[in-house]
Amino acid sequence: MRRSVWLPVVALPLVALVALLIAALQPMQIRAYALGSPDGGQAAALTRGQEACQGPIRLPSAIGGARIWGGTATGLAVLDVTVHDASTGRALANGQIIASPAVGAYDAALEGSAPAGSIVRVCILAHGPAPFSLLGSLPTHPEIRMGVDGKATFSEFSLVLLEPSRKSLLAALPTAFSRAALFRFSWVGPWTFWVLLVALLGTLGLCGWAVAAAAGADLPGEARPEAEIDDALPAHPSGQAH
Amino acid sequence: MPRLPAGLAGLLLTVVVVGAVWALLVPPWQTPDEIAHYAYAQDLAENFRLPPRQPIGAASAHQESTDQGVADNAAGASRGAFFPQTAPPEWDPAVWATYRAEERANPAPSRSDGGGPNPAASNPPLYYLYADIAYFFDYGGTAFGRLYAMRLWGVLMVALNALAGWLLAGEVFGRRRLPQLACGAVAGLWPMQTFMGASVNPDSLMVPLWTFAFWLGARVIIRHAQVRDAIALCAVAAAAVLTMATSYALLPAVALALFAGWRGRPAEQRRAALRQLSLASLALVVPVLGWLALGRALGRSAINSIAAGAHPAPFNVRQFASYVWQFYLPRLPGMVRFRWTSGLPAYDVWLKEGTATFGWLVVPVSAWIYKAVAIVIGVIGLAALWFMAKLRGRTALWLIAFFALALVVLVGGLHFTEYRSIINGQGHILQGRYLLPVIGLLGLAFALVISRVPARWRPGACMGVLILLLCLQLLSMSAVVKAYYL
Numbered sequence: 001m002r003r004s005v006w007l008p009v010v011a012l013p014l015v016a017l018v019a020l021l022i023a024a025l026q027p028m029q030i031r032a033y034a035l036g037s038p039d040g041g042q043a044a045a046l047t048r049g050q051e052a053c054q055g056p057i058r059l060p061s062a063i064g065g066a067r068i069w070g071g072t073a074t075g076l077a078v079l080d081v082t083v084h085d086a087s088t089g090r091a092l093a094n095g096q097i098i099a100s101p102a103v104g105a106y107d108a109a110l111e112g113s114a115p116a117g118s119i120v121r122v123c124i125l126a127h128g129p130a131p132f133s134l135l136g137s138l139p140t141h142p143e144i145r146m147g148v149d150g151k152a153t154f155s156e157f158s159l160v161l162l163e164p165s166r167k168s169l170l171a172a173l174p175t176a177f178s179r180a181a182l183f184r185f186s187w188v189g190p191w192t193f194w195v196l197l198v199a200l201l202g203t204l205g206l207c208g209w210a211v212a213a214a215a216g217a218d219l220p221g222e223a224r225p226e227a228e229i230d231d232a233l234p235a236h237p238s239g240q241a242h
Numbered sequence: 243m244p245r246l247p248a249g250l251a252g253l254l255l256t257v258v259v260v261g262a263v264w265a266l267l268v269p270p271w272q273t274p275d276e277i278a279h280y281a282y283a284q285d286l287a288e289n290f291r292l293p294p295r296q297p298i299g300a301a302s303a304h305q306e307s308t309d310q311g312v313a314d315n316a317a318g319a320s321r322g323a324f325f326p327q328t329a330p331p332e333w334d335p336a337v338w339a340t341y342r343a344e345e346r347a348n349p350a351p352s353r354s355d356g357g358g359p360n361p362a363a364s365n366p367p368l369y370y371l372y373a374d375i376a377y378f379f380d381y382g383g384t385a386f387g388r389l390y391a392m393r394l395w396g397v398l399m400v401a402l403n404a405l406a407g408w409l410l411a412g413e414v415f416g417r418r419r420l421p422q423l424a425c426g427a428v429a430g431l432w433p434m435q436t437f438m439g440a441s442v443n444p445d446s447l448m449v450p451l452w453t454f455a456f457w458l459g460a461r462v463i464i465r466h467a468q469v470r471d472a473i474a475l476c477a478v479a480a481a482a483v484l485t486m487a488t489s490y491a492l493l494p495a496v497a498l499a500l501f502a503g504w505r506g507r508p509a510e511q512r513r514a515a516l517r518q519l520s521l522a523s524l525a526l527v528v529p530v531l532g533w534l535a536l537g538r539a540l541g542r543s544a545i546n547s548i549a550a551g552a553h554p555a556p557f558n559v560r561q562f563a564s565y566v567w568q569f570y571l572p573r574l575p576g577m578v579r580f581r582w583t584s585g586l587p588a589y590d591v592w593l594k595e596g597t598a599t600f601g602w603l604v605v606p607v608s609a610w611i612y613k614a615v616a617i618v619i620g621v622i623g624l625a626a627l628w629f630m631a632k633l634r635g636r637t638a639l640w641l642i643a644f645f646a647l648a649l650v651v652l653v654g655g656l657h658f659t660e661y662r663s664i665i666n667g668q669g670h671i672l673q674g675r676y677l678l679p680v681i682g683l684l685g686l687a688f689a690l691v692i693s694r695v696p697a698r699w700r701p702g703a704c705m706g707v708l709i710l711l712l713c714l715q716l717l718s719m720s721a722v723v724k725a726y727y728l
Contacts, residue, residue: 004698004699004701004702005701007702008701008702008705008706009701009705012702012705012706012709013709016709016712016713019713020713020716020717023717023720024720028724028728030728031330031728034328034329034330034333035328036318036321036322036328036329036330036332037328037329038321038322038324038325038328038329039325039327039328040324040325060334069328140321140329158325158328158329160327160328169720169723169724169728172728173723175727175728176723176727176728177727179331179333179726179727180266180267180269180723180726180727182317182331182332182333182334182335182337182338183269183270183313183316183317183331183332183338183386184266184386184390185380185383185386185387185390185391186342186383186384186387188266188390192266193266193267196259196262196263196266196267199259199262199263200259200260200263200716200719202259203255203256203259203260203712204709204712206252206255206256206259207252207253207256207427207705207708207709207712208705209248209252210248210249210250210251210252210253210256210423211249211420211423211701211704211705211708212701213247213248213249213252213419214247214248214249214419214420214422214423214704215419215420215700215701215704217247217248217249217419218418218419218420218700
């Protein structure tokens with residue numbers, strides 16, 4: 001095989017593989033739990049001193065952070081996020097958020113320990129100065145209640161709880177595949193996605209093979225190796241296969 | 243029997259693998275309008291009837307059957323459609339187990355009690371009939387089995403689109419495998435195309451039909467309207483119209499191709515050819531008129547229509563021109579704002595949504611990827627225009643006119659429809675995926691440039707295109723994994 005063929009066919013997939021590997025090793029926050037309430041509307045407007053709480057929530061794994069959605073109209077708002085034991089009310093972990101007028105997701109890194117299996121309530125206490133618009137939706141879970149200053153509300157705030165440590169995409173793939181395996185064909189499991197991943201990486205080689213084969217077929221000696229569109233046209237009416 | 247070229251075989255295998263990953267990776271009903279399209283297909287399969295657009299009489303049927311509704315609720319599909327970060331698909335294995343127990347219960351949730359008003363009702367039934375073949379593959383399974391069987395069945399369409407791209411470049415440039423490979427790769431591995439092709443959506447069928455129409459139109463022009471080519475072109479155009487009303491935009495280009503092919507005949511053959519081509523055009527006219535008549539008989543609109551809002555405004559040419567200007571160029575002082583996007587609508591809609599914005603158009607990739615794609619498309623587009631400007635042959639000019647007419651009518655029709663929607667108070671309707679029917683032309687631009695690269699650099703250039711497409715695919719899939727599962 002000519003050097004102008006095998007070099008790109010071998011080198012480009014390898015370069016791509018290394019680049020993709022580097023990208024897949026960047027650390028990121030992984031969601032341990034998502035309540036499932038869309039951030040499509042306002043669940044509560046928290047002014048200074050007001051507290052919104054939501055629970056009970058059973059933690060599927062240990063957590064190290066909490067993510068809520070919202071923003072202020074103008075200025076900043078300081079919010080305390082506390083995870084309480086749902087039965088005793090004891091604070092298990094807490095953190096802080098400084099929110100701005102940019103509406104979006106805000107993460108609080110939690111200090112303390114909220115182990116897997118705990119049943120908790122998550123509370124957001126506003127310290128002002130600006131009111132904070134906490135986003136959420138109508139209740140989606142009959143067993144989970146939201147309240148503001150102890151009064152029940154007919155809403156839920158959007159809530160995601162984060163794993164204690166950041167992970168790379170590569171390290172998080174087992175989690176992703178076990179989640180993706182639900183609600184598919186009955187025979188699909190995490191193994192299916194591992195097989196597909198291997199096949200997907202195999203396509204880098206497959207494309208190399210396809211290019212090498214195509215380049216081989218286009219070698220000098222072909223009928224119209226340098227055909228221009230115009231030049232190529234008269235040859236067609238003969239009905240050559242493509 | 244002709245042997246499949248190895249390059250094409252490698253490409254098709256790649257497309258099938260990538261398509262299968264998309265089909266299985268994306269959570270249930272998390273592609274644009276998939277809930278409505280699945281409901282349409284299910285009602286057609288179960289009751290062999292077309293869904294209404296509006297409620298009929300006092301009937302209170304829902305769009306989704308109980309079977310679909312139970313599955314949708316269990317997976318949190320509708321709830322999280324636009325909110326993958328806050329409401330990702332259900333991750334709890336206990337909920338999946340509960341759902342399966344409910345499915346096995348006696349009686350199982352009904353599959354045939356849907357058929358209520360459906361926003362997809364104006365679509366002709368061809369795609370849904372195709373998808374319904376796969377509906378029965380896992381008929382005894384769950385709603386998810388049926389949904390994913392239909393998605394995997396769509397992968398065949400993605401592969402056919404790649405094949406059509408290969409054939410298109412082969413027709414235009416001759417039997418030159420590297421440009422053909424590049425064209426087929428763009429048609430089959432463009433992330434948005436693979437994502438949409440492997441979802442339950444009529445785009446899945448419409449896009450390959452357009453690419454086949456480009457191939458056949460090129461054949462008709464180059465080979466001077468051989469009758470079997472003309473019949474095939476008309477039949478494919480009819481199939482496209484019976485798939486989505488958007489495909490009416492293809493018809494002027496089809497007419498132009500037939501005319502150009504006919505003009506290419508020697509003068510003494512033209513009279514006889516006219517009769518033959520008139521008969522060939524029945525392959526287009528009869529099915530389309532049949533569908534229009536059926537739509538009329540059933541009281542259905544056979545084309546997509548914009549409902550008048552509370553305060554409909556008349557069409558204004560200056561205003562329309564202003565709207566189009568603002569779509570592609572910065573707004574000038576004094577122009578009334580028509581669209582609200584963070585950047586230029588052409589970039590935000592055509593490029594970002596047309597390349598890689600997944601789910602219900604809420605899962606983007608990193609901003610730098612769009613910029614890189616814009617640069618690549620810009621360079622390829624300019625180079626392709628440069629090479630086209632140097633073409634002087636009559637056939638080449640007919641080909642350019644054919645492709646350009648299809649593109650201009652599609653884009654013009656989309657803008658006209660959106661403008662009417664806006665002035666009727668119905669809001670913006672354009673999405674980047676609406677340009678996918680002309681993905682074959684983008685592939686052709688790549689193929690043209692590769693065909694002009696010096697021969698020793700051509701394999702590297704072609705490999706570069708394929709690797710960039712695969713990297714784009716992998717980065718897109720990782721964005722989907724992060725949005726829905728991590």
